Structure formats: C-alpha cells, structure tokens
Amino acid sequence: MSVTVLSGTKSGWHPIASSSDLVDRHVYQGQLFGYEFAVWRSDDGFVNIWENRCLHRGVRLSVGTNDGAELVCQYHGWRYANRTGGVTYIPAHPADANTHSSCARSYVAVERYGLIWTTLDSETSLADLEVLDVLDDGQAFPLRPIDLWVTSETTISHLERIEIGCPTLADSTKHSDLVLFVQPVDERRCVVRGVLSERPDDEAKIDVLRFYSAELGAVRDGIEKSAGVQAAPEPAAFKVHPAVEVSIGLSSATNRQAAVPVRVRRRWNTATDVVGFELEAVSGQLSTVKPGSHIDLHLPNALVRQYSVVNAPGELDAYTIGVKLDPTSTGGSSTLHGEVVVGDELLVSQPRNGFPLRRDAVHTLLIAGGIGLTPILAMAQALDHQGLPYELHHFVRSQNHIAFADRLEALGTNVTHHLALDPDETVTQLQRLISSYTDAKHLYVCGPAPMLTAARATASANEWPDHAVHFEYFANPTQQDQSSEFEIALARSAVTLPVRPGESILEVLKNAGISMASSCEQGVCGTCGVDLIEGEPDHQDVYLNDTEKRTGKRLMTCVSRAKSSRLVLDL
Amino acid sequence: MMQRCSDPVVLDMWHPVAATVELAAGVEYQTRLLGEPLSYAMSPQGLPQAWRGTQHQLPVMHAYGVLWTSLGSPPDELFEFDEFHEPDRHNVWAGSVGVHTSAPRAVENFLDMGHFPYVHTGYLGIEPHTEVKDYTVEIVNDGKEVLATGCEFFQPMGALNALGGMLMEYTYRVPHPYCSILYKSSPIDESRRDAIVIFGQAVDEENTRAHLVLSLLDDESNDRQIQAFQQLIFSQDKPILENQHPKRLPLDPAVETPIRSDKTSIAYRRWLSGLGLRYGVLPAVSDGR
Ligand code: FES
C-alpha cells in the first residue's frame, strides 16, 4: 500500500465534506480557513456551497431547511434558489416578490472521489483540481474523516512520516492505495480525509471503515500528543467575508438589458401547435427566475418576443418556455416553430416579473386560457412545492391542446381542465369559479383577452377587490391612440422634453439618452413603468388595474400618454 | 476572553442584574456584568445592594421588579414604565434566561415581527399570514427612546388567554439600549394593553441574560403558566439568536440586508449609533470615533 498526503495549498482546491454528508434534504455545515459554509444537495443532485449566513440578519443557513429545491432560512423564511443562491421570496412582503434580487454568496462545488471540493479563490480554475493517477473516481472509497486539534501544516509534516498497515481483515483493500487529504478548518484545526483507491466488497465495508478509523485515530492521537494538545482549542471566531458582494443584478438598468447567450437543449411538441424549448446557458449559470416571470427572446431574424418561464422552484439548469404557433405570426412564433432547432444559440434577457405571485393567500385561484398556462403553471408549481392551498383551472380546446401535460399531471387534483367550452360556456364557468370573495383569497388569470375581460368583470361583480385580482394579457387588445402632443418633465434631472404625435414617452426618453428598461413595448409586461408625480395620464396599457389607473401614480412609458399638457415623471 | 468594558455610554447606564422576587433577603448572589464579576443582595430591610470585589459599593436601584446597578455614574432616573405601577395590574417575572449573543441582538429580536410564523409557529404567527404591514417608527422623548406604533400581525395564539387567531396590534418602546417594552391589546379589556418587557443584562459583549417581565390585566392565568408560556417563546428564539453572526449587532447598514419590515431595527441601529454606543455592537465604519 502506498500512502500519499495532499493538501490544497498548490491547487487551491480543498475537500469540505464527504458526499455522504449531503444526506437528502439536509444542510451540512462545512468549514475552511475559518469560514463557514452551508452545503446542501438539491433534489436534482446539484451541490450548493454558500457562505453560512443569511443575507437578511446573519442567521446560519445551515440551521435552515433544504426543501429539495430551495433553502429556507429559519429566522424569517427567506427562500434561496438552488444553483444561483438568488432570493426568490421574502415572506414579510408578499407583494414585492419581484423587487429583491440579492444572492447568497456561493462557491463552486465539485464532487470527486466521494468528497465535495471547493475553492475560495474565484480565479482558481477547475483544471487546477488535481487529477490523481492513483485514484479513479468510480472506484475511490472515502473513509471516515478524522478531526485534529492542530494546524494542517503540523498535520501534514507528521503524516508524511507515518506508516499505515494494511488491514488483515479486509482482503479486498489489500492492494488499495491510500490518499490523505488535509482540510484546513481554521487556524487551529484540520480534518484528514482518507480515500482508498479501491472500493471494498459490500460486506467488508464496515470493517474497512472501522480499521482505518482506528488507524487514523491513533495517528491523530500521536500528532496531537507530540504537538502538546490537551484540550479542544477555542473555536475560532466566525469569520465574515469583508465585503459581501450582494449582486443586485437586476436593479441597474444596464444589467437588465444585458442579454445572455443560451443554447436550445431540447425542443419538443408539447401540444398541438405548441413547441416546448429548454434553453440552457452557453456558459455560467442562468439567473434566478420567480414564478410569473418572462424573458425576452431575441430571434435569429432580429425580432424580440416575450415568453413566460415555466420553471418550478430550484429548476435553474435551463429555462423552459412554451411557444404557440400564431396563425397570424409576423415572424416570432413561426420562426421558432420553423427554424430554431436543438443546438441553436439565441440571446435572452434577464427574467423580469410583471406578474408576481403572493404566497400569503389562504387560497389561490389560478385560471389559464390556452397557452396562458405558462406563467400560471410556474405559479402552481411554486404553491404546490410550498404546500400552499390553490386550484388551477385550465381552459383549453381539447386534450391534445394541453401543453406541459407531465408537469400538470404532477400537480394532481389541484388541476382541472375545462375542455372545448364555447365563449358563453366559458363565461358561465368563470362565474361559477370566481364566486364570492373572502379575505386573503387571490386570483391570477392569464389567457386570451376576451377571457381575461370576462374574468375581471366577474371578479368585480362579485366584489373581489382590485388588489386580489392579478392578470396578464398576451397582447394589448386596446386600440392605441398616439395622436396627443404633450410635454414630460423629469423631476430628478430637471429636464423637459416634448412628446409629439406618433412618438412614445419611452422613445423620447431613450432618444434623450436616458437608460430605460423595456420589454414588450405594448403596455402588457410592466417593465417600462415609472412613477408619475403630476399630470393626468392617458394609460392605454393593460398592465395596471383599474384602481391603479384611477390613482394615476404610475404609467407605462411605452404606451401611456397625457390628457394634460404636461406630465412630471419621477426620473 | 472578553475585554473589560471601556465604553463610557454603557458604563454610565443602569443595568438590570436580577429579578428581585428571586432574591432571598440577606443572601449574597454573584453575577457578571459588562465582563466583570459583581455581587448583589437584598437586605432583610428590603434595601438592594451591589458591590464589586469585597466592598466597592455600586449604585443601586430597585425598579420594575428588577435590581439595577451601574459601573459608572448613572443618571438619577431610570426610563418610565408607568403601567407597572397601575394598581389593577398583575406583574409577573417570567424568568431570566441566558443567551449567547449580544444584548442588542436580543433586543432586536424582541422588536421583530417577521420571524413569528417561522420561529413561533402556531403561537405568535403561522403561514401563510406572513406579511408585515407598514407601521410607524419615530424617535421620541428627546431622542431617548425608539417608538414603533401600529404594528399589526396575525397571531394564532398570541397569549395564554387568547381565543384563537386574531390580528394583534403592537407598540414597541426601546427606552434603554438593552431593554424593550412591547404593548399589545389586552384580551380582557380592549382599551388597555398588556406589556411584555425584556430587560437585557449585558453579561459581556456576546452574552446576555434576558430578564423577562410581564405586566398584565389578567388575573386568571396563573404565574406558573405565564412563565411557562414566555419561556417556551424564548426557548424558540434562543437557538436562532445563538446561530446569528456576528454576535455583536452590526450598525453599518451594508453588513446585512434590511427590508421595509425592519424599520424598527433600522431605527434602533441608527439610534445606537447616534448614542455613540460601542459595547455589544460593531460600529458603522463611517462612525469615526
Ligand atoms: S435572517 Fe434569514 S430570513 Fe431573516
């Protein structure tokens, strides 16, 4: 048997846990150089290594809950997404689901030789993680880790001189080589993680583990004794990363507009006339997406189209969208259906959320018409994942028109399909569903305009307050009138600009060099909204609800205009 | 080990060291305050005493069921808490609990409603009722106190005598850097309010003894039950507080991520900064002393 002793000083890579520490739905507390980490595996197998502090009030994330897709902080229930560490929900403010975009500080994780590896140096590349000739990833057998109350330097210098015998009781590891990795825990402690090059037979496993635990335990005692250790060292103080870079990605206009390259990973016919696409990042990690969000997809023919992201919580290896072929397509859905194939690269915007989901309803009523299912499905999956009460009603032409049937299936009896209803029957059914309002119920609707109009009318007839009725249109059905002429004054920059007939406020702002985020540019998605300080708006959008329109405190710069001669905007 | 306190603001404050009902007359007790050992006793005549070493007498005061002392020159008066003296009130000492965190962290937790559904599930809060609605925070009493009013939260079982879930309205006072009083509508008399108080004893910078006192308009629940309920609630907070880092309260707003519902905490941290208090906190970088 050969014994090799290795530390990560050269490569920058250190083991932080055994694969077996990452038990299902568990959060493991790891430590390296005095820094603490919350290490957890999501149900999709991804290993997350994050700084062990909740961004909010500093509680250890390792005392939080791993729900398989998200890590939930124990103190105030902030939810952090698998893979990105992005905050997806802050329960104290259910209505602000889309305004927070901080991320837990995360570190790369690599699983090899039955151990979880990381590096604190973001410059370190994966290539630096040594590939050891003696160890074969498939065969390697990790031993129980041994904690030492001495520094990794002292330990290494001792280990280099030790002899470890071959277990007589475990014939199967006789020819095994042993590699000892030394993990620096803090300034006073380290962990030695042994890995055998050969996996013992199943029945010998326990004996092998015991044998080496005893051997290495004796080695530990020897090292501690010669280093004069008598008692456990005081635990080192919790080290906090000096500057936590909270990525506030989406809040700056430039970032909002930056498009990222994605590749079509999968394309399939999910229903009659509906093609599903899975878009994975060409490099790096996709951004966190919250239920109800959409992305702008830049097509090969230079058109830009919005699609809702269907993803469930923690599902961030690819964005899934559903594209319905529009018979009157002007090159959006027809290009995606006709030309875009697996392997193609496209650009997408960061996800934006104009249709955010509250999660404090005692009951959530989700209603989707046709392909309006996509944002509603994302919401249903989030509610389902959290075990919150909801029902999803899907109005669709026929069984064959049901997109994402597998995802819907997984939601079980919460989903009802209403097949082949004519417009009158649809209205009757909506009236039945959207019956009387009781406190803390919320309604979300997405679908074709006539259905939305009917649903909103029913809700208001049954005294649902505007704040409990949430909707998203596919397109703006209102006839746009761009004939007015007025002036906009920008309160914060003391600039006044004229808006002439045929021009939008958004165009005027962009032409004046003001950086504005926008997406659908037809008053549907809410991205280009600004606060209005003074003046009477002519809304023309379908994003704001009637109460919001009446209060006149916000407008959509892409379609809204003025009834007064001047608008003062909070810009 | 912890250094001795050199913060003049904290040295000159009154500090709670024990609930007086706990004290047998004439018996000497030991504790630690601001990292220093000290002794205290209640004389057979009912006079409080506190001293350092064998004889160095410290200022003392007996107020609100608690023995107070100081390692510096404390003001003549302690903050006001008039409800305690109302004749029809039932004042209960609910326990003194050690917690391995700074006193300001313990106070901030006391001021926080957002954790109710997660930490006190089924008692002070429950999902999905997680929203912290907007409320008002001001600095009152000549800058001597933080006051948060109109704080509403849905509670499934906010007190022993609560009759099921209800929207509770809270008022929080922070009249002392390490103490806070919360008022909530009394289940017995809607026009008046029960008070729950945390008197924080800074054992050292990262260890606190929380002396919990209630002043209730209720005479039905017995003291034992009240103590058990408060101790249950506090035992739910304790592991969270002990897993919070850094243990000293960071006053620099960039160190953590406050949200709107943390208005009281934001005001409290700013107020501490303004007082120039340094013990048990991590001063903001811009605070150039
Ligand atoms: S400290 Fe984690 S949610 Fe508040």
Ligand SMILES: [Fe+2]
């Ligand atoms: Fe609490």
